[in-house]
Amino acid sequence: MQNLSLLSQTERNRIELDKQAAYTVWKVKNAKAGYEAFAELSNNISDDDDRDLFERAVSKYKVQMGVK
Template identity: 75%
Template sequence: MHNLTLLSQVEKNRIELDKQAAYAVWQVKNAKRGPDVFVEQSNNIADDDDRDFFERAVTKYKTQMGVA
């Protein structure tokens, strides 16, 4: 087990972005939202590195969940 409070703010942010990506893909897979959710969320991320991380996570979860 890991104590998440010991992580740096950057690492905590990456975990949050990964969770958001997984949830967005889940929403599309389950017809709760359209694929525009990916662009909408990506556009709300100011930092280029964080945006790139989010987009890679979306791609990863699309593959895992079988979303086109």
């Protein structure tokens, strides 16, 4: 196990984006949010690399959770 507080701010941010992607896909799958939630979150990410990471994570979790 790794202490997350020892990671750089960039790495902590990437972990947070991955968690947000997983949670948003879960919410869509369970009808707690609509598909527009993906665009809303993505549009709020100003850094292009972070936005790309978030969108790749969303794609990954859509496949894992069976969301189209």
